[in-house]
Amino acid sequence: MNEMKKMTDRFFYHIYPLGFCGCPEKNDFSCPAGHGLSGIEAHIPRLLDMGVNAVYIGPVFESATHGYDTLDYFHVDRRLGNNGNFKRLAQAFHDNGIIIALDAVLNHAGRHFFAFKDLHAHGERSAYRDWFSNVRFNGKSPCGDDFTYDGWNGHYNLVKFNSQNRDAREHLFAAVKFWIEEFDIDGLRLDAADHLSPEFMDELSERCAALKKDFWLMGEVVAGDYRKWLFRSQNLHTGRSEEAQRRLQSVTNYELYKGLWSSFNDKNFFEIAWTLKRQFGDIGLYRESVLYNFADNHDVNRVASSVKNKAHLFPLYALLFTVPGVPSLYYGSEFGVLGERGYDSDRELRPSWDAVQTAETAVDRDALLKAIAGFARVRKDSLALREGSYRELHVSSEQFAFMREKDGKQALVAVNASDKERVIFINAGDLWSNKTRWKDALNGGREFYVSNGALAVPVYPSWVSVLEPDAE
Numbered sequence: 495m496n497e498m499k500k501m502t503d504r505f506f507y508h509i510y511p512l513g514f515c516g517c518p519e520k521n522d523f524s525c526p527a528g529h530g531l532s533g534i535e536a537h538i539p540r541l542l543d544m545g546v547n548a549v550y551i552g553p554v555f556e557s558a559t560h561g562y563d564t565l566d567y568f569h570v571d572r573r574l575g576n577n578g579n580f581k582r583l584a585q586a587f588h589d590n591g592i593i594i595a596l597d598a599v600l601n602h603a604g605r606h607f608f609a610f611k612d613l614h615a616h617g618e619r620s621a622y623r624d625w626f627s628n629v630r631f632n633g634k635s636p637c638g639d640d641f642t643y644d645g646w647n648g649h650y651n652l653v654k655f656n657s658q659n660r661d662a663r664e665h666l667f668a669a670v671k672f673w674i675e676e677f678d679i680d681g682l683r684l685d686a687a688d689h690l691s692p693e694f695m696d697e698l699s700e701r702c703a704a705l706k707k708d709f710w711l712m713g714e715v716v717a718g719d720y721r722k723w724l725f726r727s728q729n730l731h732t733g734r735s736e737e738a739q740r741r742l743q744s745v746t747n748y749e750l751y752k753g754l755w756s757s758f759n760d761k762n763f764f765e766i767a768w769t770l771k772r773q774f775g776d777i778g779l780y781r782e783s784v785l786y787n788f789a790d791n792h793d794v795n796r797v798a799s800s801v802k803n804k805a806h807l808f809p810l811y812a813l814l815f816t817v818p819g820v821p822s823l824y825y826g827s828e829f830g831v832l833g834e835r836g837y838d839s840d841r842e843l844r845p846s847w848d849a850v851q852t853a854e855t856a857v858d859r860d861a862l863l864k865a866i867a868g869f870a871r872v873r874k875d876s877l878a879l880r881e882g883s884y885r886e887l888h889v890s891s892e893q894f895a896f897m898r899e900k901d902g903k904q905a906l907v908a909v910n911a912s913d914k915e916r917v918i919f920i921n922a923g924d925l926w927s928n929k930t931r932w933k934d935a936l937n938g939g940r941e942f943y944v945s946n947g948a949l950a951v952p953v954y955p956s957w958v959s960v961l962e963p964d965a966e
Contacts, residue, residue, distance in 0.1 A: 552597025
């Protein structure tokens with residue numbers, strides 16, 4: 495479990511580079527290399543000030559449009575720069591103690607991918623006809639090809655690979671090997687992991703581990719029992735160690751994502767309390783795993799647009815940094831930037847950094863940035879918040895409290911969604927032992943005392959307190 499513990503120390507910053515760098519929406523395949531990746535390096539001091547020590551970035555490889563229609567897995571998209579630019583950026587991140595996870599699009603490629611172009615040119619005679627899923631020559635595709643094939647989720651510009659084909663699989667594995675050896679990346683976020691075969695992921699996991707110790711694989715999974723992706727078998731009594739049974743080290747926690755904002759909107763903390771107990775309680779499904787937690791990303795509305803009461807952004811982010819798992823912040827959301835998905839476009843979710851600088855925000859951008867940096871600091875300083883168990887202490891419509899505990903270290907988190915200060919009463923005598931004085935690590939060290947087996951915690955409006963026991 496050493497690498498799992500190591501990941502709990504991380505705070506990810508998520509960059510969608512084609513948007514961040516203001517790249518053209520379409521690749522003309524002839525323009526000289528851009529300079530976007532070189533510009534990202536200038537943001538490293540800002541990320542360090544926030545407490546960031548991990549970056550999830552991508553897609554970065556050559557594609558026709560948004561990056562998920564890859565045409566060359568071995569060359570950086572010319573709109574962003576070149577392989578040398580990315581290698582220098584990766585080295586700069588590492589020099590500053592920041593690990594890198596790349597977005598890996600291994601379920602499908604774009605129609606400009608060399609093997610699909612050969613299939614288009616040679617039809618049934620193509621040596622690559624079996625590289626793709628369900629290719630048949632008894633009709634035309636929606637794109638007018640003289641054959642049909644499976645597209646990802648019905649999108650025929652995203653051609654699904656046949657993961658059972660050994661040559662196709664070896665091409666993708668060779669690309670991952672190249673990324674690790676050339677760019678020294680530390681992990682991958684597997685795009686559309688819920689569409690990848692278990693056998694493919696198992697072999698990928700083994701190959702990555704052989705190339706780099708503690709390599710991190712995180713799967714994009716929108717719904718379902720995450721154990722299907724976390725473990726090769728949901729039966730953990732197979733005689734093998736838990737780590738030997740790992741398929742992936744983490745999964746995108748969409749269940750928590752939804753509860754984060756809707757619990758505030760509906761004045762219903764029972765929703766997120768139920769989710770956290772189900773996931774991380776005494777018999778929680780994922781209590782031995784480190785899920786990837788986020789408030790928004792490049793595919794969903796900005797959380798600042800999702801919450802009704804914009805003041806709730808502050809306690810919402812406090813939860814993101816205090817619940818079990820590893821937190822991730824999507825670029826620009828540290829300022830409360832707004833953005834909603836269009837009917838057929840994600841453009842508003844993926845602005846350039848220049849646009850972020852002038853964008854309308856839901857709250858005072860400096861105040862939210864300062865708060866997030868504070869939440870990250872408290873988490874970094876607390877073993878209990880990074881690795882501790884989870885126990886619910888109080889839940890009502892607008893107040894919520896829970897305990898995190900590890901190796902005798904404790905952190906009590908109390909959240910108030912009301913627009914008025916509220917006192918949260920914690921009646922759990924077995925927690926206190928001889929620890930009668932508690933200090934608020936987030937709010938200037940305010941002191942609170944256990945009295946008659948209970949602790950009364952006044953929490954400011956739309957805010958949070960993080961209490962730690964203090965030796966008297």
